[in-house]
Amino acid sequence: xxxxxxxxxxxSMDEDFARWYTDVVTKAELVGYTTVxxxxxxxxxxxxxxxxxxxxxxxxxKETGHENVYMPMFIPESLLQKEKDHVEGFAPEVxxxxxxxxxxxxxxxxxxxTSETLFCEHYANVVHSWRDLPKLYNQWCSVVRWEKxxxxxxxxxxxxxQEGHTIHASAEEAKAxxxxxxxxxxxxxxxxxxMPVVKGIKTEKERFAGAEETYTIEALMHxxxxxxxxxxxxxxxxxxxxxxxxxANKENKLQYPHQTSWGTTTRLIGAVIMTHGDDNGLVLPPxxxxxxxxxxxxxxxxxxxxxxxxxxxxxxxxxxxxxxxLSENSPGWKYxxxxxxxxxxxxxxxPRDIENNSxxxxxxxxxxxxxxxxxxxxxxxxxxLQDIRDNLFNRAKLRRDNMTYTAHNLEEFKNIAxxxxxFIKAMWCGCRECEDKLKEYAGVTSRCIPFEQEHIxxxxxxCGKKADKMLYFGKAY
RNA sequence: CGGGAUGUGGCUCAGUUUGGUAGAGCGCUUGGUUUGGGACCAAGAUGCCGCAGGUUCGAAUCCUGUCAUCCCGACCA
Numbered sequence: 001x002x003x004x005x006x007x008x009x010x011x012s013m014d015e016d017f018a019r020w021y022t023d024v025v026t027k028a029e030l031v032g033y034t035t036v037x038x039x040x041x042x043x044x045x046x047x048x049x050x051x052x053x054x055x056x057x058x059x060x061x062k063e064t065g066h067e068n069v070y071m072p073m074f075i076p077e078s079l080l081q082k083e084k085d086h087v088e089g090f091a092p093e094v095x096x097x098x099x100x101x102x103x104x105x106x107x108x109x110x111x112x113x114t115s116e117t118l119f120c121e122h123y124a125n126v127v128h129s130w131r132d133l134p135k136l137y138n139q140w141c142s143v144v145r146w147e148k149x150x151x152x153x154x155x156x157x158x159x160x161x162q163e164g165h166t167i168h169a170s171a172e173e174a175k176a177x178x179x180x181x182x183x184x185x186x187x188x189x190x191x192x193x194x195m196p197v198v199k200g201i202k203t204e205k206e207r208f209a210g211a212e213e214t215y216t217i218e219a220l221m222h223x224x225x226x227x228x229x230x231x232x233x234x235x236x237x238x239x240x241x242x243x244x245x246x247x248a249n250k251e252n253k254l255q256y257p258h259q260t261s262w263g264t265t266t267r268l269i270g271a272v273i274m275t276h277g278d279d280n281g282l283v284l285p286p287x288x289x290x291x292x293x294x295x296x297x298x299x300x301x302x303x304x305x306x307x308x309x310x311x312x313x314x315x316x317x318x319x320x321x322x323x324x325x326l327s328e329n330s331p332g333w334k335y336x337x338x339x340x341x342x343x344x345x346x347x348x349x350x351p352r353d354i355e356n357n358s359x360x361x362x363x364x365x366x367x368x369x370x371x372x373x374x375x376x377x378x379x380x381x382x383x384x385l386q387d388i389r390d391n392l393f394n395r396a397k398l399r400r401d402n403m404t405y406t407a408h409n410l411e412e413f414k415n416i417a418x419x420x421x422x423f424i425k426a427m428w429c430g431c432r433e434c435e436d437k438l439k440e441y442a443g444v445t446s447r448c449i450p451f452e453q454e455h456i457x458x459x460x461x462x463c464g465k466k467a468d469k470m471l472y473f474g475k476a477y
Numbered sequence: 478c479g480g481g482a483u484g485u486g487g488c489u490c491a492g493u494u495u496g497g498u499a500g501a502g503c504g505c506u507u508g509g510u511u512u513g514g515g516a517c518c519a520a521g522a523u524g525c526c527g528c529a530g531g532u533u534c535g536a537a538u539c540c541u542g543u544c545a546u547c548c549c550g551a552c553c554a
Contacts, residue, residue: 009488009489009515016548018547018548019547019548022546022547027488033545033546035544035545036545037544037545037546089553092552092553093552093553114554143554145553145554147552147553148478148551148552148553149478149551149552149553150546151547154554155553155554159554161554227554228554229554230554231554263554264554265554266554267554296513297512298512298513299511299512299513300512301511301512302512328512329512329515330511330512330514330515330516331512331513331514331515332512332513332514332515332516333514333515333516334514334515335513335514335515336514336515337515339514348513350512350513351513352513353513360513476553477553477554
């Protein structure tokens with residue numbers, strides 16, 4: 001066991017990454033399993049992370065002019081089937097309601113796997129004039145997709161998410177919206193989750209069912225696997241045509257509007273775990289950490305310790321999400337416990353500190369301990385929280401960059417795919433056959449065509465024909 | 478949905494080969510001593526052995542089915 005491994009309950013990453021992940025989500029009390037496969041309990045500590053994500057992201061949606069709505073959870077089969085590609089994409093994994101009480105339903109209802117069809121039905125009722133546009137809607141809800149294999153946060157049968165749905169008079173405006181929201185997601189991930197992402201477009205093969213273009217942010221996890229962390233779709237007027245949504249434009253001509261949708265899910269919690277976590281457990285970025293600082297009194301039985309610790313806690317709780325642990329557990333136990341739970345800062349205060357009018361602050365990301373004068377504690381805490389975010393981001397970015405490889409030809413590609421894990425950058429001619437071949441031959445899928453292009457070669461890594469697109473490939477969750 | 482592994486107090490597991498009525502460590506409760514990296518002593522509580530059938534005088538153990546979890550594929554946020 002390595003010297004810096006202080007939490008024994010957690011399998012180390014090198015030994016078994018998948019086990020490490022399940023250890024972290026269960027030992028840090030983020031989730032609980034239930035009797036229904038793929039349906040998990042999100043426990044208070046896990047849910048608090050989601051609430052912080054929601055709070056920040058919802059604020060960003062409001063700033064960009066979006067309104068929250070709520071759509072029903074049931075979709076009649078006939079409604080789901082209106083858009084051909086869409087139903088083909090989702091039908092294999094929807095759950096059906098066939099009975100109401102003891103009565104068999106005339107038409108079965110699916111539990112929403114996503115709500116495009118419901119939004120479309122509603123738009124058809126409320127959009128009549130160019131003056132009704134745009135509609136910029138979002139909803140926070142859960143959706144159900146009957147997945148075959150499930151993992152907490154990464155793939156569950158029911159999961160929490162937000163789905164934005166907008167409808168616009170022009171294609172240009174809808175396209176701009178699609179990109180705008182992708183940028184909101186990227187900013188959220190990088191600024192608040194301290195998680196670097198690659199922004200790009202999905203290939204046709206990886207596109208959302210019914211979309212004209214699918215944009216994505218892709219993050220790289222600790223084990224070198226890619227995780228799609230958010231998507232934004234441009235639908236053109238395909239859904240509008242399928243659902244008969246039309247409006248009178250300024251020239252009084254009937255016209256089909258253009259739509260978008262975009263979503264992020266509780267999978268982001270999985271992304272945070274696998275981006276920042278270490279062998280001692282969770283490492284949470286301060287912006288979404290339910291507890292940003294834990295006060296731990298040392299030698300509580302000694303005169304004045306509890307009082308002083310409580311006083312410091314009360315001061316700090318005004319500037320950050322602070323907590324104090326006055327339980328009878330030993331200090332060492334508490335250190336390990338809150339490290340496992342990823343609390344960014346720990347403040348130790350005991351008789352020695354009180355004598356010196358100081359305290360000890362330990363940071364979760366580096367393990368570094370510093371002595372801070374009590375008079376300066378507020379400023380230092382705020383500075384440290386910011387520094388932890390920056391350090392987490394830089395560390396994750398460095399690791400991602402070190403795990404990103406460039407392949408100039410097929411042998412090199414295969415060699416990297418077999419021996420390394422991470423992103424592989426390579427040129428691609430644009431045809432489906434070459435993409436399929438890489439999957440078959442090297443076991444990786446295309447992650448995206450990044451906005452930030454690099455010219456590696458003139459020719460496709462597979463077929464050798466002319467290529468002008470650089471793609472990221474990788475193994476994905 | 479295919480291939481593999483595993484289900485035994487809250488947790489980690491022993492016991493299954495060779496059927497005989499359930500164990501350990503940790504955790505939990507109470508009391509005491511401790512307290513700067515998962516403290517110690519003492520006394521206690523906790524099990525339809527995943528679930529459903531079957532074989533048997535008798536099943537955690539053998540058989541069949543089923544469900545869940547993990548891993549590897551296929552599918553997906």
